Amino acid sequence: MSKKTEISFEQALTELEQIAENLERGQLTLEESIKSYERGMELKILCQSILAEAEGKIEYLSKSGSGETQKKTASPKSETSSRAATPPSDDDELF
Numbered sequence: 001m002s003k004k005t006e007i008s009f010e011q012a013l014t015e016l017e018q019i020a021e022n023l024e025r026g027q028l029t030l031e032e033s034i035k036s037y038e039r040g041m042e043l044k045i046l047c048q049s050i051l052a053e054a055e056g057k058i059e060y061l062s063k064s065g066s067g068e069t070q071k072k073t074a075s076p077k078s079e080t081s082s083r084a085a086t087p088p089s090d091d092d093e094l095f
Helices: 009-025 030-061 090-094
Strands: none
Touching: 009 030
16 A cells, blocks of 8 residues: 655645756756656646646536536636746746
8 A cells, every 4th residue: 555645736846846957957867867757747647636626626616506517717817927928938848
């Protein structure tokens, strides 16, 4: 039986960013790179599941009084925000 480790979304994202940065520097051995990549994939899956769960909670909370789900999910920030105005970086494409 595997031991489940509790890690927050923010911790997982920070670790994922550090892994991506280390891989981009190219100073790891092949074996270290593979282990880092595997850990990065684990963290990516964890982050995706946390986001999917959060989206489900938002949909649940958005139900109308008649019981119908009003499909309201968090929308991306407006085009004027700095994040939306910048093209995706290499970090965004690594995992």
